[in-house]
Amino acid sequence: MAEDNTTVEDPAEIxxxxxxxxxxxMFVQNEIISHLIQQEYEVYVARDEEKLQRALKKxxxxxxxASIDETLSANKWEEWIRQxxxxxxxxxxxxxxxxxxxxxxRRTYLNQLKVPxxxxxxxxxxxxxxxxxxxxxxxxxxxxxxxYIRADTRKDAMxxxxxxxxxxxxxxxxxxxxxxxxxCVFPPDIELEKNSLLPxxxxxLQGTLLKAEGIVFGFRMEEENKVYVxxxxxxxxxxxxxxxxxxxxxxxxxxxxxxxx
Numbered sequence: 001m002a003e004d005n006t007t008v009e010d011p012a013e014i015x016x017x018x019x020x021x022x023x024x025x026m027f028v029q030n031e032i033i034s035h036l037i038q039q040e041y042e043v044y045v046a047r048d049e050e051k052l053q054r055a056l057k058k059x060x061x062x063x064x065x066a067s068i069d070e071t072l073s074a075n076k077w078e079e080w081i082r083q084x085x086x087x088x089x090x091x092x093x094x095x096x097x098x099x100x101x102x103x104x105x106r107r108t109y110l111n112q113l114k115v116p117x118x119x120x121x122x123x124x125x126x127x128x129x130x131x132x133x134x135x136x137x138x139x140x141x142x143x144x145x146x147x148y149i150r151a152d153t154r155k156d157a158m159x160x161x162x163x164x165x166x167x168x169x170x171x172x173x174x175x176x177x178x179x180x181x182x183x184c185v186f187p188p189d190i191e192l193e194k195n196s197l198l199p200x201x202x203x204x205l206q207g208t209l210l211k212a213e214g215i216v217f218g219f220r221m222e223e224e225n226k227v228y229v230x231x232x233x234x235x236x237x238x239x240x241x242x243x244x245x246x247x248x249x250x251x252x253x254x255x256x257x258x259x260x261x
Contacts, residue, residue: 016144018062019137021097022046023071028097031126032133037249038242039134040149040179041142044256049080055260056090063117063140065095065133068105081113093117095136116140150178151251162202165190169202172228177205177248179241181217181231189226192216198230205247212236 019041021033029045036043046052049072056062064084068077081094095117096109102121109115118136122129137143153159153174161184162169172186182203196216203210214230221227 013141014144014146016042016146017140017142018059019043019142020046020052020056020062020064021067022049022052022064023067024065024097025067025070025099027122028067032097032122032130035130036133036137037245040147040245041137042149042252043249044253046260048260051260053080053084053087053090055256056084056087056092058259060089060091061093062090063093063095063137063142065097065117065120067097068109069099074105078108078113081109081115085113085115093140095120095133097122099123148178148180149245149248149252150176151248152176153251156206156251158204158206160204162204163198164200174203175227177203177244179232179236179244181214181229183227183229185225185227192219192228194218197233201230203244205243208243208247210240210243212240 019036021028021043024033024045033043033045046055052064056064066077066081068074072080081096084090084092085094094113094115096105096115096119098105098119098121100121100123106119110119117140118132120129120132120136153176156174159174159177161172161174161182163172170186170190172184175183175185177183194216198214198216201212201214203212213233213235215233217229217231219226219228
């Protein structure tokens with residue numbers, strides 16, 4: 001019998017890895033996390049280290065950045081990170097965020113614990129800290145092969161799309177969205193042709209209204225639903241892309257919050 005040499009790829013290599021920031025400071029939230037979101041990283045905030053440790057078993061090979069100047073004492077942080085790194089069920093990779101370039105803390109985490117995702121001093125210079133984090137995430141292949149983060153919005157009644165049709169706007173339900181396009185359903189079906197141009201799309205993401213231009217890429221059938229896929233053209237502006245990425249992160253964060261509870 002011939003040997004089966006087929007190898008099963010790790011889903012993280014394809015879809016990327018989840019990145020958690022545990023007890024981030026306001027600086028980390030506003031200056032670090034917001035930037036990573038716009039770089040298409042899948043980023044989450046966690047406020048309970050014990051619940052996060054349990055939840056990480058559902059998301060193996062995630063990356064966890066611990067803000068060691070926040071919330072816990074130095075001894076508690078060291079104890080928790082030792083436990084996390086010893087947890088083979090999650091296989092999480094840990095990185096350290098520190099307000100200063102603390103020599104003692106650096107030796108503890110890099111030389112003794114040997115955290116794989118580095119020690120990042122934040123207050124030296126924001127640009128350098130960001131670049132160091134981006135280098136760490138690139139080395140860790142945090143994005144996998146995917147280029148864009150996408151959010152499933154089928155349970156969000158306030159996420160809709162309007163398209164111009166016969167001197168009126170028709171409203172559809174968005175099923176998922178990324179910065180490159182949307183999939184959506186129009187009840188009843190409006191029979192759009194492939195490659196047709198939609199010059200004045202209106203997208204409602206909760207309370208945010210965006211405008212875009214799109215092309216009908218095609219459609220697929222899911223049970224009785226005809227799901228159209230629109231790709232945005234280059235006319236979608238930078239601010240609209242920023243707002244889409246911000247909405248996607250909030251959507252994913254709300255689902256993660258439910259998992260962490």
